[in-house]
Amino acid sequence: MNGNCLIRKKNIFSLTTDYNWSSEGIGVMKGVILSSINNARIIDLCHTVKSFSKINGSRQFEMIRYLPVGIHILVVDPGVGTNRKAISILTNRGDILIGPDNGVMINAANLLGGINEVYTIDIRLSEQTVFDGRDVFAYSAGLIGSGKKALSDIGKKIRKESLCPSPLIDNQKLKNKVDSIVVHINHFGNIILNINSKEIDNFLNRKVKISSNVKSIYATVRRAFGNVAIGKPLLCDDGYGRYCVALNQGSAKDELKVDVESIIHLELCE
Amino acid sequence: MNGNCLIRKKNIFSLTTDYNWSSEGIGVMKGVILSSINNARIIDLCHTVKSFSKINGSRQFEMIRYLPVGIHILVVDPGVGTNRKAISILTNRGDILIGPDNGVMINAANLLGGINEVYTIDIRLSEQTVFDGRDVFAYSAGLIGSGKKALSDIGKKIRKESLCPSPLIDNQKLKNKVDSIVVHINHFGNIILNINSKEIDNFLNRKVKISSNVKSIYATVRRAFGNVAIGKPLLCDDGYGRYCVALNQGSAKDELKVDVESIIHLELCE
Amino acid sequence: MNGNCLIRKKNIFSLTTDYNWSSEGIGVMKGVILSSINNARIIDLCHTVKSFSKINGSRQFEMIRYLPVGIHILVVDPGVGTNRKAISILTNRGDILIGPDNGVMINAANLLGGINEVYTIDIRLSEQTVFDGRDVFAYSAGLIGSGKKALSDIGKKIRKESLCPSPLIDNQKLKNKVDSIVVHINHFGNIILNINSKEIDNFLNRKVKISSNVKSIYATVRRAFGNVAIGKPLLCDDGYGRYCVALNQGSAKDELKVDVESIIHLELCE
Known part of the structure; x- marks a missing residue:
């Protein structure tokens, strides 16, 4: 059949x-x-x-x-x-x-x-x-x-x-230093990266330096938005298995001034 | 009945x-x-x-x-x-x-x-x-x-x-000099004119001077977007039978600074 | 059951x-x-x-x-x-x-x-x-x-x-002086207030001073948009039972520079 x-x-x-x-x-x-x-x-x-x-x-x-x-x-x-x-x-x-x-x-x-x-x-x-x-x-x-x-x-x-190959490959893991691509930005300004978040539990509460071409911010790895103060950055799951840079009730996109397909550099802090 | x-x-x-x-x-x-x-x-x-x-x-x-x-x-x-x-x-x-x-x-x-x-x-x-x-x-x-x-x-x-008459009349043809009205602008910034494109085959590859109140550009009459370089203007069918001014992967609206109901002047080049 | x-x-x-x-x-x-x-x-x-x-x-x-x-x-x-x-x-x-x-x-x-x-x-x-x-x-x-x-x-x-109580309470009536909250702004820029419009018939054709933090305008209480000149303000029903500040074919939001949850002060004129 x-x-x-x-x-x-x-x-x-x-x-x-x-x-x-x-x-x-x-x-x-x-x-x-x-x-x-x-x-x-x-x-x-x-x-x-x-x-x-x-x-x-x-x-x-x-x-x-x-x-x-x-x-x-x-x-x-x-x-x-x-x-x-x-x-x-x-x-x-x-x-x-x-x-x-x-x-x-x-x-x-x-x-x-x-x-x-x-x-x-x-x-x-x-x-x-x-x-x-x-x-x-x-x-x-x-x-x-x-x-x-x-x-x-x-x-x-x-x-x-x-067939033409996929343009979107997630071959990165969160590690000491990693470059990633912005694969999506949602209405709230949350930034989705091409990094699989399956192992997020290993990194909970770690601090991460997140850098675009114009700015760096320090975010904490968290499960949920409510777990950080309003306006503060976090690195969490996007709901579908990738890492997401977000500001609780704010716009990470505006903060980092990035767009879809921009490069974002992540660095795990000590 | x-x-x-x-x-x-x-x-x-x-x-x-x-x-x-x-x-x-x-x-x-x-x-x-x-x-x-x-x-x-x-x-x-x-x-x-x-x-x-x-x-x-x-x-x-x-x-x-x-x-x-x-x-x-x-x-x-x-x-x-x-x-x-x-x-x-x-x-x-x-x-x-x-x-x-x-x-x-x-x-x-x-x-x-x-x-x-x-x-x-x-x-x-x-x-x-x-x-x-x-x-x-x-x-x-x-x-x-x-x-x-x-x-x-x-x-x-x-x-x-x-009944009230239609506000939108397509009584224009593409010809040496013609004034048209912008009847629609889509998300990509493509500009649709009140000129029927039925006879587009007679004009393929012709150059057309396209002028708004603020600017003129030169476009080529084409069947498809892929047929001009990225960023270059073309005059093509809008998919529904009217002429459309477009930039391949760009915004003709931003280029010509027009809005719905603006006037656009077309002039066929030699 | x-x-x-x-x-x-x-x-x-x-x-x-x-x-x-x-x-x-x-x-x-x-x-x-x-x-x-x-x-x-x-x-x-x-x-x-x-x-x-x-x-x-x-x-x-x-x-x-x-x-x-x-x-x-x-x-x-x-x-x-x-x-x-x-x-x-x-x-x-x-x-x-x-x-x-x-x-x-x-x-x-x-x-x-x-x-x-x-x-x-x-x-x-x-x-x-x-x-x-x-x-x-x-x-x-x-x-x-x-x-x-x-x-x-x-x-x-x-x-x-x-259960948590409702965040939106309409305990105001249109009267000589009243403060209200913007509960919605629609695409046209019409501003919906937390004031019930049930008694609008008692106020038809009255003039009302409408003030945001930055500006005051004078509107007339009307049933319909067509009843005031284009660009002129009116206070009417929002279609669902609340008062609405609108400009006929214009944006009251832009005029008063308010957003959802802003405060609007109303004052009935003599």
Whole structure:
């Protein structure tokens, strides 16, 4: 039983884009999906990926692991209109991930049991335009979810080894000195780093010097915000397994003056 | 068979407003609809129409052509609380458009096969307030979609010739010299003009001088963003049939310092 | 029949948070709910409560009175990670309100017929993190709505008298001189005050001096925006029963330079 011969009806869909909430494109994509499958449930996972940032897109798309098995669309696509491939990935959990072949879907696929099969997407709703979110991704998602098309009906099977690699790699650990990349900044100004926080218990209450290009601050490793005074910095888990620099009820982003993809240097104090 | 005698049950709804995503009014309107029809599917088409801009509202509401047949609510309504009429428009495709009689729904209706019938809306949920999005538009949408009321139960049939005309007219073509109006600016800073891009193939690779009140830039007519260098301007299709001034991975809005309803002058170079 | 012994299946859910629309947490919470109950309908009531403002959270959460009976989640929670209780409130209308015990849900509960029973929530999806929106509130909402758990299965019944009191009290009336608190500011810059507008008819067309810390303006009490000239101030109903300072097609917030929780002084003129 594989993608090649199996119709994969699904009615759960999710959207992750850098369109921003001001875009009518989000509603239009939903319309295109609902036109194929009128009982679709479409979850907006994130529409505020930093424009064109594959690193931020990777981090946000990883969150599909909290969604039910479904068809998950990713549109962070600086290469739209060029010859980059559009692809569908069948995960071992049973999801179908749809988006450009630029590595952004790889981490999420690995969190869903890994990649089972990959197909190109070679159809489009309209030849005229370069709105691939609507014409390629939402359109093919609707056809697949409704059972009108199998993955093999809309493209060719390709080797998973041929896919672009993930732009976001967490090969760092918290240690005496480590450079990290800002992979996300949330509304509160909390800064998420590409450092796994699995071993946070080994570092609780340690002091860490945290430096951007413009400023250094000293934070304490903590489990929770309430554990430091208002306005004080802490290094904690981001809720998803990475370290996060935060100020209790303040903005670490404003304090350190960084943005997504900035470099942050950490140094454990004695 | 007309609106007069026909109950028009629908469970697809869409919302287009200038409320902005920070408004609790969006959720409240959904609550009012769901209170009448508990299997409603409500699509947020756009909530970031520029405040009070009928031109921008018209352009955004045109996107309902990508949605399934349903009840489409439009709230861009600088005249709320005055004696402007509230209306429901039955389109030839079978949709019902609900909103104020200020011309903003006309283009969309024409894209859905044209206007079949028009009724006033003469009911409201609460006499007390001026929140017509909730008290008039969402309330009547729920009653109509649930089949509790026909269009003729909630208002009087009026002649379509009596409606306010559309504020957004595309009577321009790309030519040697042309003045256009900015009808939309998206999150990336792309500028959409009231010039139909149907004949873009005749102009591919031509250079165009694009001038706002404060600055001129030279753009090339292209099919896709990837076809120009990062940061360089292009004139392309907006994905919906109008010309769009864009910078590849940059903001044309910031470059030309324009806003919705600004004037942009185009001049084809030799 | 009470919460103790009754499974309370519901498929209508709503979310009110201060996460902002840029948060992936909203989509993640929906995923967690849908993983328990795949026909859930989840309404985003408001995600732009001013960060950590219990007063603004109270006002926004009151809007659940326009939603169908359901499970309504509130996450405005400056005390997350401390020992504040997580609670579920069964209202007399039949809703279940889920959130922190910090008073923010009290006004809404009173608008839904009052509090019937209250339970603590003593379960969580993950021990590791402090993302209570996902791990406590959405998780328990899904278990309750799906009928897998009763309120008494996930916590202990507590006395409603033991709950934190509401942070938002409207004990003011419009009168000769009155100090009020800004409880909300909307996208248009309209300023909502903690003064009940029930008796607005007694004051129609009266002039009112409205003063912030930095500026005073003179507004007229009106029913509707259209009733004053563009740019002119008015004092009207906010659509939900409180007084609202507004400029017709302008921003009262910018004019008076106030924010949520600022003090505004009103003085009725002769």
